[in-house]
Amino acid sequence: MTNLTNLTMAEARDKLAKGEFTAVELTAAHIKAVEAKRGLNAFITETPDLALAEAKESDLRRQAGKAGSMDGLPIGIKDLFCTKGVQTTAASHILEGFKPQYESTVSGKLKSAGAISLGKLNLDEFAMGSSNQTSYFGAVENPWKKKSDPKAKLVPGGSSGGSAAAVAARMVMAATGTDTGGSIRQPAAFCGITGIKPTYGRCSRWGVVAFASSLDQAGPMARTVRDCAIMLGSMAGFDPKDSTSVDMAVPDFEKSLTGDIRGLKVGIPKEYRPDGLSDEVAKVWDRGIEWLKAAGATPVEISLPHTKYALATYYIIAPAECSSNLARYDGLRFGLRVPGKTLDDMYRKTRAEGFGAEVRRRILIGTYVLSAGYYDAYYAKAQKVRRLIAEDFRKAFESVDVILTPTAPSAAFGQGEGTDDPVTMWLNDVFTIPTSMAGLPGLSLPAGLSSDGLPLGLQLIGRPFDEETVFKVAGVMEAAADFTAKPEGV
Amino acid sequence: MSLDKATVRNIANLARIEVKDEELDHLAGELSNILHFVEQLAEVNTDGVLPMTSVAAMTLPMRKDVITDGGQPEAVLANAPEAEDGFFTVPKVVE
Numbered sequence: 001m002t003n004l005t006n007l008t009m010a011e012a013r014d015k016l017a018k019g020e021f022t023a024v025e026l027t028a029a030h031i032k033a034v035e036a037k038r039g040l041n042a043f044i045t046e047t048p049d050l051a052l053a054e055a056k057e058s059d060l061r062r063q064a065g066k067a068g069s070m071d072g073l074p075i076g077i078k079d080l081f082c083t084k085g086v087q088t089t090a091a092s093h094i095l096e097g098f099k100p101q102y103e104s105t106v107s108g109k110l111k112s113a114g115a116i117s118l119g120k121l122n123l124d125e126f127a128m129g130s131s132n133q134t135s136y137f138g139a140v141e142n143p144w145k146k147k148s149d150p151k152a153k154l155v156p157g158g159s160s161g162g163s164a165a166a167v168a169a170r171m172v173m174a175a176t177g178t179d180t181g182g183s184i185r186q187p188a189a190f191c192g193i194t195g196i197k198p199t200y201g202r203c204s205r206w207g208v209v210a211f212a213s214s215l216d217q218a219g220p221m222a223r224t225v226r227d228c229a230i231m232l233g234s235m236a237g238f239d240p241k242d243s244t245s246v247d248m249a250v251p252d253f254e255k256s257l258t259g260d261i262r263g264l265k266v267g268i269p270k271e272y273r274p275d276g277l278s279d280e281v282a283k284v285w286d287r288g289i290e291w292l293k294a295a296g297a298t299p300v301e302i303s304l305p306h307t308k309y310a311l312a313t314y315y316i317i318a319p320a321e322c323s324s325n326l327a328r329y330d331g332l333r334f335g336l337r338v339p340g341k342t343l344d345d346m347y348r349k350t351r352a353e354g355f356g357a358e359v360r361r362r363i364l365i366g367t368y369v370l371s372a373g374y375y376d377a378y379y380a381k382a383q384k385v386r387r388l389i390a391e392d393f394r395k396a397f398e399s400v401d402v403i404l405t406p407t408a409p410s411a412a413f414g415q416g417e418g419t420d421d422p423v424t425m426w427l428n429d430v431f432t433i434p435t436s437m438a439g440l441p442g443l444s445l446p447a448g449l450s451s452d453g454l455p456l457g458l459q460l461i462g463r464p465f466d467e468e469t470v471f472k473v474a475g476v477m478e479a480a481a482d483f484t485a486k487p488e489g490v
Numbered sequence: 491m492s493l494d495k496a497t498v499r500n501i502a503n504l505a506r507i508e509v510k511d512e513e514l515d516h517l518a519g520e521l522s523n524i525l526h527f528v529e530q531l532a533e534v535n536t537d538g539v540l541p542m543t544s545v546a547a548m549t550l551p552m553r554k555d556v557i558t559d560g561g562q563p564e565a566v567l568a569n570a571p572e573a574e575d576g577f578f579t580v581p582k583v584v585e
Contacts, residue, residue: 101565200545243550312528337571343583352508367505383541423527439545
């Protein structure tokens with residue numbers, strides 16, 4: 001039999017339809033892979049029994065001619081999506097043991113499409129991090145290894161690090177991610193997979209544990225552009241329960257993969273080539289430009305002059321929103337409670353013990369920038385600069401159809417590296433944050449390997465609600481890149 | 491802006507997070523570094539720029555003000571650290 005865990009979702013979907021194997025067989029093969037790769041710590045909660053029961057139902061649906069668009073495909077759910085009856089932690093001690101009584105809209109839609117969840121994937125605590133080292137449930141290991149030091153454990157990126165590692169290690173066919181400043185795209189680049197943060201408003205945020213509500217957006221992570229297109233189609237759509245989800249038809253994203261990008265104009269922002277950009281990343285970017293030229297697109301140099309302020313803007317707005325969102329963790333209605341003499345004492349003790357260092361730091365910064373006397377100097381100022389960043393993109397898209405940049409300034413780094421200084425760690429998101437600030441769709445796909453054998457990603461940015469052009473161009477780049485490398489042992 | 495220990499203690503109190511005295515120095519240093527980093531925004535001219543509160547130019551939709559859910563006290567209390575007789579319990583707040 002074919003190696004079931006190496007199939008793409010599109011292939012598995014067609015083979016399930018032809019009856020070459022059953023959803024139960026496909027699910028069982030992936031459950032085995034999950035067990036074999038437990039050392040990566042990609043999962044916080046595994047749900048094999050639930051998955052097998054769902055797979056049986058999927059096979060029955062198919063026999064009855066009622067199979068959905070993702071029926072029988074085993075996936076993983078980032079542990080930031082509330083799943084009814086299944087522990088949802090946001091990788092935080094403060095939510096340990098929390099069993100939601102409801103299902104998030106996005107995970108519910110995937111279920112309705114027939115997708116089978118193998119469990120809940122690890123992440124940075126409350127999605128705050130770029131290396132998956134801030135999880136209360138331990139760091140996630142990247143399945144890729146450096147050629148020069150195969151024993152060194154590398155980070156998978158973050159915050160959707162468990163999702164990226166599980167997809168790369170063939171434990172799941174795809175996974176949900178969420179992206180606030182790069183949390184889908186940067187781990188996708190570090191783990192050699194594809195992931196897209198859709199336009200803000202494309203997917204419902206209802207039932208997703210909130211970090212920074214004006215930026216958070218769910219999206220798919222998978223091994224091919226087509227698989228991301230299939231999965232986004234099942235995740236997206238208007239939801240009356242999220243007032244920022246947009247009431248707009250969801251296109252058939254798979255149909256956008258025509259392979260024809262002749263005449264398209266591709267913006268190359270000159271500000272994305274800062275001093276100190278790794279030579280290898282710059283080379284992969286140049287190669288990407290050549291692929292697009294060869295396919296009949298025209299590269300156009302553009303300027304996004306406020307790019308260099310995006311990181312500082314983000315690190316005011318995101319902590320401000322996080323300090324407000326995370327005020328709900330008070331030890332009263334759910335999650336951890338540490339007893340105190342008074343109500344305030346209970347709040348303070350619960351939150352001190354329940355939150356990790358990075359989350360505490362961001363809540364404190366957010367509290368400060370929102371506090372009386374500082375609001376205008378920090379928060380209002382950041383919101384103004386945010387508008388300038390968004391305007392840069394709006395102007396650029398008057399002359400180009402899509403923008404090509406690197407996803408991250410380097411390949412995956414080692415566990416324990418760069419953890420001393422939070423600001424250095426944040427530089428990982430320098431190429432992804434501007435897109436988030438503007439609410440635009442951004443996709444990362446693997447474009448090559450570094451000389452040390454690690455994946456490097458390129459990012460495509462599109463106009464608002466024009467994921468179709470992003471997918472179309474990504475499909476062409478994927479074919480040109482022919483990225484067939486795999487981490488060891490899969 | 492560099493933060494002193496008293497300011498950090500005050501922020502932690504506003505955020506309802508207990509911080510031990512011996513952590514204050516370290517935390518003040520970390521938070522000050524972050525503030526120095528974000529203060530580069532001061533050099534950007536934002537005269538006449540309106541703050542951006544939403545990425546999409548949309549008006550929030552209105553819905554009918556009706557009850558659509560309810561009557562599930564068990565589900566509401568299912569994750570409570572402590573509950574009694576259909577209520578959440580808290581430490582005494584009135585002396």
